[in-house]
Amino acid sequence: MKYYTYFPGCSSSDGGAKAYGSSALAVAKALDVELVELEDWNCCGSTPYTSVDELASLCTSARNLALAEKRGLDLVTPCSSCYVILSRTNSHLKEYPELRVKVGKALAAGDLEYHGTVRVRHLLDILVNDIGLDEIASRVKRDLSGLKVAPYYGCQVVRPGPSFDHPESPQSLDRLIESLGAEATPFPLKARCCGGSLIIPEEDVALGLVNKLLDSAVGGGAECIITVCPLCQTNLDVYQGRVNKKFKTHYKIPVLFFTQLVGLAMGMGIKELGIEKCIVSAEKILAGYIER
Amino acid sequence: METKVQRSKTLVEEICAIPGGEGILDCIQCGTCSASCPNASRMDHTPRMLIAMARAGMREEVLSSNAMWFCASCYLCTVRCPRDIKPTELMHALECLAVRQSLSNERTRTPIMYRSFSDFVYSIGSVPEVGFMTWFYLLSNPLRALKMAPLALSLLKHGRMSIKARRLKPEAERQLRAILDKAEVLGGMS
16 A cells, blocks of 8 residues: 555646546555545645746645645645646745745744655656556556557646656656557657646637647547646647637547546446546547447 | 935846746857747747847836746746756746736736636635636636637536535635735745
8 A cells, every 4th residue: 555645636626627536536546545635735826826926826835735744745646737836836945045934934824834845746657656557557457459549748747847757758658558558659749738728818829739739649540648637638628629610620539537548447437437527528439448 | 415326126137036037147048948939939029039138128028028928837948948047937937027017918818817816826725617717707808708608518518617616624714814914924026
């Protein structure tokens, strides 16, 4: 049994990526990983908040780290954006002593202190490096051979780093797909940007980026895409229809969370993993494998 | 009698005072950031140009630019910069300075979106997507909300839209508020 403190983030807990959170917990349990949710966590600090009021954003983020420090375990999140923000708070506090003093004073107003000892980790890192691909392969119960999967990393799981994988041509998700028995397809833009939250205020800009990604994934022969971030999944899945409308394209490629694919391979069901929540339906592509 | 006039800070000094902004001094104008940026073609000035303009003291032009607001924080420039100056952080620093001056920017709705988002973090500690989106459309352009209706319906149909916001326990909410109020008294980053 391995133990971690778990930080779901707003989107995977109760937002549009609920299925990410629930499939992550289901898969972790099946792999003997205990993810104990950080009690009364708040927003990670978020990029938007960082850009409007940096000190407040850092303090928001530091409250989570201070709470996690009391438990003394690594803090794991499935959200790439939370991962980057919480890691950035750690490195900012280390790099800028004056800032550390200010944040310390603010935390003290809430009877908290933070000593900078929490290691922030992404769930993909836990699966690939702590549990290990051999162990995961040994738990596979369903034959996924022939399923062509595009591994989409996006940006923030590997950048700015230092991270557990290469910042521009990462491999961990590719290897995970192979260890599940499926096929990782060539995907040149696998670590390029989906536009992130710009999809809301500047939709045209983000749709252009999503279009390129979908084109790259489909061009590599993929039948589905897997992601490691709620925001990436939203942009590629929920906005796929709007990309088709804008660029007169005909994409119909399902976008799963990587935990859903792991769960499928381990024999879990579509409903149990929340796969029916995908806007671009994945059931048809997966049907053949479910019945095997 | 001699009066000492205090000189106001230059733009570069203000940028340097924000953690992560100090890298601006090391830029060699190689353009790697602009070449790596997925959104550079949509910006009124590329990241490299923006840095040059800031160093030339072009305060108004820099702070009213849309460039930093089109940064999606993909960090490609940051991992490639040969001088390790972290252009992504520099963009955040410029956003902070621009916000101190004014929120309105005719060339982008991003500042308003960021503000709606931040309002939620400040008031309840989390970001319920429905509430936040509604707030953003009200603040920016309520008519655009209509265009988003089909997308919202599809999310609802697939069980991906929670109307109810996740709330922290009252004592946790009070704790967060105490921390943020103290942060405000401490007066920002610089």
